[in-house]
Amino acid sequence: MKKKILTTVMAVGIVAGSMTSATSLAATQTKVTFDGTTISFEVDPVVREGVTLVQFRPIFEKLGYTISYNGATNVITAIIR
Known part of the structure; x- marks a missing residue:
């Protein structure tokens, strides 16, 4: 049970982190x-x-x-x- 919760928390963290990176990249003008x-x-x-x-x-x-x-x-x- 603890392993499943930890996996879910890690997956949410990865998705949230990638969304932040994409938003930052879009905001940066080349x-x-x-x-x-x-x-x-x-x-x-x-x-x-x-x-x-x-x-x-x-x-x-x-x-x-x-x-x-x-x-x-x-x-x-x-x-x-």
Whole structure:
């Protein structure tokens, strides 16, 4: 009986702890900087399964690339200036 209660208490603690971590992670805003300047995005960076997803265009434009998109072929091209 004591083992079952202890297991239940531990399970509740783990679930509550993971909920707190997820809430803290969502509240933290990811910032991307290049040469000390923060890069702005139309859509905020997102962390999914430990991977940070960001928009392609703002980063590559900051690196000196010209970006074009062909809607007919769904191809993105990045050409260094």
